[in-house]
Amino acid sequence: APQNYDVVVVGSGGGGLAAAIQASDAGAHVVIIEKMPTIGGNTIKASVGMNAAETRFQKLKGIEDNKELFYEETLKGGKFKNNPELLREFVNLAPEAIEWLATNGIELNDITITGGMSIDRTHRPADRSAVGGFLISGLVKNINQRNIEVLLETSVAEILLENGAVSGVKVVDEYNDTRILNAKSVIVATGGFSANREMVVKYRPELDGFVTTNHKGATGSGIAMLQNIGAETVDMGEIQIHPTVEQTTSYLISEAIRGGGAILVSQAGQRFYNEMETRDKVSAEIIALPEKSAWIIFDDQVRANNKAADEYIAKGFVISAPTPHELAVKINMDQETLQTTLGRYNQFVEQQKDEDFGRTTALRHPLNQGPYYAIRIAPGVHHTMGGVTINTDTAVLDAQKQVINGAWAAGEVVGGIHGANRIGGNAVADIIIFGILAGRNAAAYAKR
Numbered sequence: 001a002p003q004n005y006d007v008v009v010v011g012s013g014g015g016g017l018a019a020a021i022q023a024s025d026a027g028a029h030v031v032i033i034e035k036m037p038t039i040g041g042n043t044i045k046a047s048v049g050m051n052a053a054e055t056r057f058q059k060l061k062g063i064e065d066n067k068e069l070f071y072e073e074t075l076k077g078g079k080f081k082n083n084p085e086l087l088r089e090f091v092n093l094a095p096e097a098i099e100w101l102a103t104n105g106i107e108l109n110d111i112t113i114t115g116g117m118s119i120d121r122t123h124r125p126a127d128r129s130a131v132g133g134f135l136i137s138g139l140v141k142n143i144n145q146r147n148i149e150v151l152l153e154t155s156v157a158e159i160l161l162e163n164g165a166v167s168g169v170k171v172v173d174e175y176n177d178t179r180i181l182n183a184k185s186v187i188v189a190t191g192g193f194s195a196n197r198e199m200v201v202k203y204r205p206e207l208d209g210f211v212t213t214n215h216k217g218a219t220g221s222g223i224a225m226l227q228n229i230g231a232e233t234v235d236m237g238e239i240q241i242h243p244t245v246e247q248t249t250s251y252l253i254s255e256a257i258r259g260g261g262a263i264l265v266s267q268a269g270q271r272f273y274n275e276m277e278t279r280d281k282v283s284a285e286i287i288a289l290p291e292k293s294a295w296i297i298f299d300d301q302v303r304a305n306n307k308a309a310d311e312y313i314a315k316g317f318v319i320s321a322p323t324p325h326e327l328a329v330k331i332n333m334d335q336e337t338l339q340t341t342l343g344r345y346n347q348f349v350e351q352q353k354d355e356d357f358g359r360t361t362a363l364r365h366p367l368n369q370g371p372y373y374a375i376r377i378a379p380g381v382h383h384t385m386g387g388v389t390i391n392t393d394t395a396v397l398d399a400q401k402q403v404i405n406g407a408w409a410a411g412e413v414v415g416g417i418h419g420a421n422r423i424g425g426n427a428v429a430d431i432i433i434f435g436i437l438a439g440r441n442a443a444a445y446a447k448r
């Protein structure tokens, strides 16, 4: 016999978990369906943090920020292709989302910066560790406290419609058995399609052969499922490559390392661009180098301020040496050139003015405390900005911009918020902000 719920949440990344918690708090009977054997989706790999302007934590640190500036910088970073209504909602709700997390025991009270932003507004855990694991374990704790059911190794194959409104889903479980779950609301939080090479290449042939930073489950199945019930898509060709990916492991080197003061250097030993520019631009500059790769270089002060750096060292792909001289030898770089590059950069830090590439943020401190570190990096497929269309209630829209009753979507499966280039720290913000909203609206709709 079919099982009955108010709300089915598809996907257990940050978007799905936030939606499920909020829907449950709104009194709905909720189930989470996850096709992989573990919870957390691609969110668990999120590194740098969650952007928000005008938060309590910024004020506590004396950081003055305003929503309008956050809006404008995100729009500029997205090449003015962002959906203005969704972006406005995103910026407005961001501080509340930071508080919603804090209320649920997930406090992001340390703050750093990412490329394309002019102010420290990337919120992260107090111990400066990567945000993903911290966020997922905190959300899972909340799921357990509420006894919300999670079905692992179960994938949603189809969203069912009855008289033009969602009536439930068809799921396939780990034994390959098919079942129907009834629900008036289905929240699709299935993430992006960076790990679906065929789909990536279909929209961007030149990305064939690029590694991806994403987990295996990022296949875009939610997009196809929603298209089958009439959903419209937008910006499907807008696929972000992240500039700093370690190529042998596909491990993403967090923007927090550059945000903490690291620089990018070519094999020739020279800086070649403003490291704090947006991801699309930094990636393009790396691809334009003769080796199509570069080195991220930092000193022990940068390492000490980023827990992720120790994780990279433990992974074994960080090259280190007591002096820049010895580091250059190890990475086959001209010693004089690297020495000159570091000296010149350190002078820019002292004067707080980068005369070569106009870097204006994260000129934190001179890179002069050994040991020194280098990681070889090149771009990798990281985020798909395109996806299904929604309104500011997170209701899924069809080609006529009409709501498909009972269908909701949140997170990377949605297109439009980030335009042509997503800013670092805006994906975690996106999934939490719109996850909460989807949970609230889907519960209210199902129980009305």
Ligand code: ADP
Residues within 6 Å of the ligand: 010, 011, 012, 013, 014, 015, 016, 033, 034, 035, 036, 039, 040, 041, 042, 043, 044, 154, 155, 156, 157, 189, 190, 191, 192, 217, 218, 219, 221, 222, 410, 411, 412, 413, 431
């Ligand atoms: P977001 O960041 O938008 O919250 P994530 O990528 O973190 O998204 O998580 C999406 C989750 O959805 C992943 O764990 C993925 O395995 C899961 N998922 C994708 N498609 C399906 C499906 N058809 N059925 C069930 N789970 C799915």
